[in-house]
Amino acid sequence: MAVMNNTLLWYTARAAGIVSLVFLSAVVVLGLLARMRVEGRRWPRFLTATVHRDLALLSLVFLSLHIVTAVVDPFTSLGLNAAVVPFGSYYRTFWLGLGTLAVELMLAVVVTSLARRWIGQRAWRAVHWLAYAVWPMAVLHGIGTGTDAFTLWSLAITVACVAAVAVALMWRIDFGRRDPLAQEKRAALAAATRGAAR
Secondary structure (H helix, E strand, C coil): CHHHHHHHHHHHHHHHHHHHHHHHHHHHHHHHHHHCCCCCCCCCHHHHHHHHHHHHHHHHHHHHHHHHHHHHCCCCCCHHHHHHCCCCCCCCHHHHHHHHHHHHHHHHHHHHHHCHHHHCHHHHHHHHCCHHHHHHHHHHHHHHHCCCCCCHHHHHHHHHHHHHHHHHHHHHHHHHHCCCCHHHHHHHHHHHHHHHHC
16 A cells, blocks of 8 residues: 555656646746737637636646655655755755756746736846746756656657747747837838828
8 A cells, every 4th residue: 555655646746747847838838929919810819818827827736746745755755855945855956956946936936926016017027037947947857857757758748848938939039039010110101102102
């Protein structure tokens, strides 16, 4: 029975960690899309921000499950110190430390998001930029700490998450280079040209 419980804890910790990574990747992608104000006929702009927020909260639920099961798992014997103090664990110190640091930065983003109306837009945005540091730390944590990180299925999930964020980031960079008023300028130029032709 104890062996079954230990195995269940191990599988739960791994599964919750992987689900957290998938959700966190989706949160980063949606954050980039929200910044570009992406919308469509069937996807209004507010929906991107709403799904972004809801997935962020859902990723916290799975992240909490990941942390709790990893801490109480007797196989690793991590203890609470490893979950609270970055790089304070004896077990895969660097990789586990990245995960701990990512969680603490993510909590800072969540707390400031909840307190956004009191701290102001500028302070919230400054802290919110930490989300872009959280994601690569979480990816590296999973690769360095996960005992099955190099299995085919785990690699496929990690590569898919990295690819999705990379594509969204490249799209965001390309979008940022464009002139947001280009269409309006073209319309104004065309109207001025028509006016001059008369």
